[in-house]
Structure formats: C-alpha cells, structure tokens
Amino acid sequence: MCIRDSIEVDMKRRSFLAATAAAAAFFPKISQAQDLAPAQPRDWSGNTPLRYPDPDIVALDSRFQRYILFNTPIQRHHIGTMWAEGPAWNGVGRYVVWSDIPNNRQLRWIEDDDRVTEFRNPSGNSNGNTFDFQGRQISCEHGNRRVARYEYDGTVTVIADSYEGRPLNSPNDATVHPDGSIWFTDETTDAIWKFTIDEETYDRISYTQTDENKSSLPQKLVIDGSKIIINDFSGGRLSFLDYAQDREGLRHYSIPSVVPDAVTSDFAIDSDKNVWYTNWVPSGQGILVKFDYPGYEFQSTQGEVTQGLLLQDFVEWHNFPPGLTTPNGVTVGPDQKIWLADTSSNYFFSFDPKTEEFTKYVTSIPTIDSYGDASGFIKNPVSRPYWIEHSDGNLIMNEHNANRIGVFNPSSETLVEYTVPSRNPNWQDCAGIDNCGLAQVFDFAVAGEKIWFTEWVENNIGVVDTSIPLPFSIAIDKDKITLEKGQTTQITLEVTKTGSANMYDASVNSSLTSTFSDIIITHENNFSLSDKTTISVEIMASEHALSGTHKVLLGAYTDDIAVSQFITVTVM
Numbered sequence: 001m002c003i004r005d006s007i008e009v010d011m012k013r014r015s016f017l018a019a020t021a022a023a024a025a026f027f028p029k030i031s032q033a034q035d036l037a038p039a040q041p042r043d044w045s046g047n048t049p050l051r052y053p054d055p056d057i058v059a060l061d062s063r064f065q066r067y068i069l070f071n072t073p074i075q076r077h078h079i080g081t082m083w084a085e086g087p088a089w090n091g092v093g094r095y096v097v098w099s100d101i102p103n104n105r106q107l108r109w110i111e112d113d114d115r116v117t118e119f120r121n122p123s124g125n126s127n128g129n130t131f132d133f134q135g136r137q138i139s140c141e142h143g144n145r146r147v148a149r150y151e152y153d154g155t156v157t158v159i160a161d162s163y164e165g166r167p168l169n170s171p172n173d174a175t176v177h178p179d180g181s182i183w184f185t186d187e188t189t190d191a192i193w194k195f196t197i198d199e200e201t202y203d204r205i206s207y208t209q210t211d212e213n214k215s216s217l218p219q220k221l222v223i224d225g226s227k228i229i230i231n232d233f234s235g236g237r238l239s240f241l242d243y244a245q246d247r248e249g250l251r252h253y254s255i256p257s258v259v260p261d262a263v264t265s266d267f268a269i270d271s272d273k274n275v276w277y278t279n280w281v282p283s284g285q286g287i288l289v290k291f292d293y294p295g296y297e298f299q300s301t302q303g304e305v306t307q308g309l310l311l312q313d314f315v316e317w318h319n320f321p322p323g324l325t326t327p328n329g330v331t332v333g334p335d336q337k338i339w340l341a342d343t344s345s346n347y348f349f350s351f352d353p354k355t356e357e358f359t360k361y362v363t364s365i366p367t368i369d370s371y372g373d374a375s376g377f378i379k380n381p382v383s384r385p386y387w388i389e390h391s392d393g394n395l396i397m398n399e400h401n402a403n404r405i406g407v408f409n410p411s412s413e414t415l416v417e418y419t420v421p422s423r424n425p426n427w428q429d430c431a432g433i434d435n436c437g438l439a440q441v442f443d444f445a446v447a448g449e450k451i452w453f454t455e456w457v458e459n460n461i462g463v464v465d466t467s468i469p470l471p472f473s474i475a476i477d478k479d480k481i482t483l484e485k486g487q488t489t490q491i492t493l494e495v496t497k498t499g500s501a502n503m504y505d506a507s508v509n510s511s512l513t514s515t516f517s518d519i520i521i522t523h524e525n526n527f528s529l530s531d532k533t534t535i536s537v538e539i540m541a542s543e544h545a546l547s548g549t550h551k552v553l554l555g556a557y558t559d560d561i562a563v564s565q566f567i568t569v570t571v572m
Contacts, residue, residue: 044076060448077109078116083459086173088129088137097137099126104143124148128173132197133180140171140184147171147184147195159195160184160202220266231264231277238264238277238291255311259287266330266387268338269293276330276338279317284325287317288338288351321358323347323513329388333395334410341385341397346511348385348397350410360513362553364417364562366402369436372429391446398441398453404562405441405451405464413479413566415553418464421560424457471499472506472529474555474563482570483541491567493523493535495556503530509562510537511553518545519552519569529556541571 042056054073059065077096087098094111097119106126108119120126124141131137137150138159145168146161159182161168174184182195182202195202217234228241236257257264257279267277273294280286292314299314320327327349329341338351346366350359363383371381384401397406405418423437430436439455441462446452449467454460475494483489495506506529510521522538537554548571555564 042074058448058450077114078107081107085127086129086140088131090131090135090137092135097129099123099129099139101125101127101142106139127171128184130174130176132176132182133178138174138176138182140174142170142172145169145171147174147182163202222267222269224269229267229269229275231267233263233265236262236264236279238267238275238289240293253311255289255291255315258312258317259285262286265326265328268330268332270332270336270338276332278327278330278340280320280326282326284320286320286325286327288320288327288340289315289317290353291315318351318356318358321349321360323360324349324358328386329397331388331390331395333390334393337410339388339390339395341388343384343386343400344382346381346383346385347513348388348395348408359551361408361551361566362511362513363397363399363402363406363415364404364509364553364557364564365511366399366404369423369430369433370403370428370438371401372431372433372436386442387444389444389446396444396446396451398444400440400442401438403438403441405444405453407451407466415555415562415564415566416466416470417557417562417564419560419562420453420455420462422455422458422460422462427457469498470563471501471504471558471561472497472556472563474565476554476565476567478567479565480568480570481539482572483539484572485541485545485547486543488538488540491537491539491554493537493554493556494532495527495529495535496532497529503528504558505529506533506556506558508535508537509553509555509557509564511564512550513552514545514550517542518571519550521552521554539567539569541569545571547571 050073052071052073056074057068059068081100082102083100085099085101087096089096096109097106099106104122104125105118106120106123107116109116123139124146125143126139126141128140129137132149136152139148139150141148144161147159149157149159151157168186170186172185174182176182180197182197184195216232218230219233220231222229226242230239230241232239232254237254239252239254242251259279259281262279262281265278265280267275269275275291275293277289278286279289296311296314323345324340324342324347326342326344327340328343331339333339333350336353338353340349340351342348346363348361348363350361351357363385366381366383382401383399383404385397385406386400388395388397393409393411395408395410397408399406399417403420405420407416408414420439420441422439423435424439425437427438427440428436439458439460442454442456444451444453449465451464451466453462453464455462473496475496477492481489481491493508505526507526508523510523512519512521518541520540520542523535527533527535539552550569550571552567552569553564554567555562557563
C-alpha cells in the first residue's frame, strides 16, 4: 500500500500503520470483531475457507472502523522474491507494484484476475516506489543511483541523480507531498532531500559540520512544527533545523557533546518538551543530557537577547552509573522517568529526574543457542537491548543478541520476554550446538497489543501478539529483601500452568544486577510443569558485598517465553 502522509514523520522507525477491523457503519453487530476467539493457524493455500470478519485484522483506532469492509480478508498474492521492497498501489490501474531488488526487476499484482506479472526488467535495482498525484510512478533506483519518474508514454524523467556535481549513492525511498514536491532519502550520503515538482528542482537539507575530523551520521529524525530534530550519531551532537526557510539559508543550531570523541545516540521528548539524549564513548564514559528546548527557543526569539545566548545555559547532564556504557535506546516512560537500553550488556536503566537517581535492571541471560560457544570467539551471554519505547504503560525492548522482544511493566516490575524462533547459524558460533543462530531482532513498532519487528539477518518482518494468554504465571512470596553481609534468606517461587497443554519442561530463570558475586542465588534449574510447581530459592549476600540496592530477576522460562519478576535486595 502506498501512503502519502505529511512529512511529519519519525524517520528512525516508529510510525507503523496497521490494518483495522470491521465496518461498523454497514455491519454494526460485527464492530467487536477483534474480541472474537483467535482463528486457527492461517492456511495460505486457499484450501481452508476464509473466516469473516478476518480475526487478524484489528482495529486500533475507532476512526478507522468505517474504512474496513466486513468481507475483506488478509491474502497472500506472491512468494519467491529474493528481497521484496517498495510496494505501491495504483488506484487507477488497480494494481500493486513492488521491487525485487537483487533480481533487478519490478513485479505487479493485478486485482482483476489475481495475476502476478513481471512489470519492469531491468529496473535499475529499484527499491522504494510511489505514485504522484497524476498517477505517474516514481522509483528510487539503487543501480542507476537516481530517482526516476515513469511518464504516461513510457519515457523516463530523471528527478535527481547528482548533487553539486557528485552522483547520488543509493536513493532508498520517496513520498509525494500534497503540494506536489517529492521527498526522498539517499542512504549512504546521510542526506534529506526535497524535490519541488513545479520548479523541477531538488534541495539537499544539510547542515555544516564544524569539526573537519568528524563524520556526520544522522540516525533519528523527529519533526516538531517547522523544526527538525536530529541526533548526529558519529558527529557527536544534537541538531535542530528549521526547514520553513527561504532559499537564503537554513537556520540551525547544534549542541556538541561535552565528552571528547563521544557519539550522540537516541533521544526522547518529555511532557514539558525537554529533550533527553545521551553522549558516550566506547570506553564506557558517558552522560545523560537534558536540553531545555522550549526555554532556549523562547529566549532565542527575544531580539537582542539572542546575541549573548549560550546553549550550555540550557543544558544539564548526569554521569552514567556503573554498568551503563552504550545506551542506544532512550525513551520517556510512565511518571516521566527516562529509560535507557544498554547495548553492550544485559542491562536497562531508569532515571528519575525528581531524585536524580538511576536504577539498574537486567534482562534474562541469553541461552547458548543465541550467542554460540564453540570456537571460543563469541562466548559472552549478553542480550544487548538496543531500542526501548514506551507504550500503554509498558516498556518494549528488542534484545538484539538474545533474539527476543521484552515487555517490562515498571509498576509491577514484571518482565515478559518472547523468543523469536528464527535462527541463522551463519551469524553466530554454532558448531556443535543444536538449533543455534541469530536473526537479530532489531527495529520494532507497537500497534495496540501487537509488536511488529524486523529481523536484521533473516530479512523478515514478524509480530508478537501480547493479547494471547501466557502459558504459565509466576508468584513470588517476597518482592523486597534486606540482608546483612554474609546473610542468607529463602523465598518461594510458584509457577502455575495456565494453558491447555499437558506437562512440559521449564527452567528457573534468574539474573541479577550485582557484580563480583555480591549476590549469590541458588535454586534448582529444570522442572516439569504439570499444574503447579513450588521452588525454593536461596538468596545470599556475600561477605564482601557492596552495600546498596540490587535487583534480582526471578521467574521461569521455556523455549518460547520467559516470565519473571524483580526482587529488590538491599545489602546493609
């Protein structure tokens, strides 16, 4: 489907338009279709009759109800491409065109007779496609290093193939603005482009890098009014651009890192419009930064006051706590706490702006089949949570190296981790290990109770449906423990089967934030769950434990899922 939205798009990743369910205007009794029992596994062969309404089409917003037809199912029209990209719908011709990039062709599905035909060959190794408001196809061609428009008579108009005498690299995707301008990306040159169709001109929206020794790598982009906010990852700065400009120039300002040779990673905006982001270096040194965005914007409009205005007067920062080294993911969660995902470890952190305190949490330890341990080269059981987002009171993380999606509830301090079944043995050290490999769950978007994600290695898109009941529940008799050094206490973990399956194997899940054996956990590892199992867990503070508060993750896991809860352990 080709969607022509406004340019107010979070270009990092987070806008995912899901399908919706039931046409209440025509079928009022079906408006609650998403509440029906889940369908049987989908049969793509067409031998199983379709069920109306399609239970896999879920309404996320009541405003979309009237656009959904009762008898509209999800259908599969084609398999067999090497790398399918850039689907675009032509409403006049009633067909979908898309790219098969490595095969240098475009394919077309025709609605009238359900045929799939080869539409264009060669295609310039095209990627993204769209149609303008005159019905002309626009393609981003990797091979030809250009953005092209196909006219009604079959001729090709080159929209853009160079800038300032230098060829483009690999135009990736394009969209058409209601004013007729064409916007497109050029991946390798890290540029944002605007094409004005009336004048047949294009402009590269860029900003100068004052440090000649630094490269520029815009990673995340958010549009706020006429402002574009960008984290320049390798450039080590957060940049603000105002694109509502005439041709005389682009107003911008940047906040350089106060940490030498640091990168600027993800950022998030709180309810007061403060921008939170991180600066860090590979050695582990880094800071969490708060920028008073509205304060600076207001002061900068006050005429002569602007002359002596210093950006650093509107910036405050906090040093990372131990264990936080590479926070690529940043989000604002419930109660306006700042949450960070640490990509070099098993940890994620919260920061409370009111108390200025960090709290350290931990994921489950990855199983050996997700990281390998044969050659001795790759042997660290590190989950690597990469991005983190807030959705409906929960925090969602992709555990990059553990092949999991994690859902953390900060109120109850429970963590559910969904294991993605895809495995690529060529990506990890898998010799002698069964069912080993890594699809590298990377980017994700939350749509209601479903978490859509990409698999970096496998070139797949997957979905986790969190509305499906968990196969078991857990209960812990103590969620807070205070220990003297050398003291031991017993707690009880109760695992209860909730699904209809018979007995199945499970394991006790435990992980902790302490280092150097400050906290020692002892329990049985494997058990068979038939109905309810009670497990005794021993938690001990070592004689040399550091005083302070630690988080212990305790629960159970199967091959598919882990359900755990955090226990707060205070060492006196």
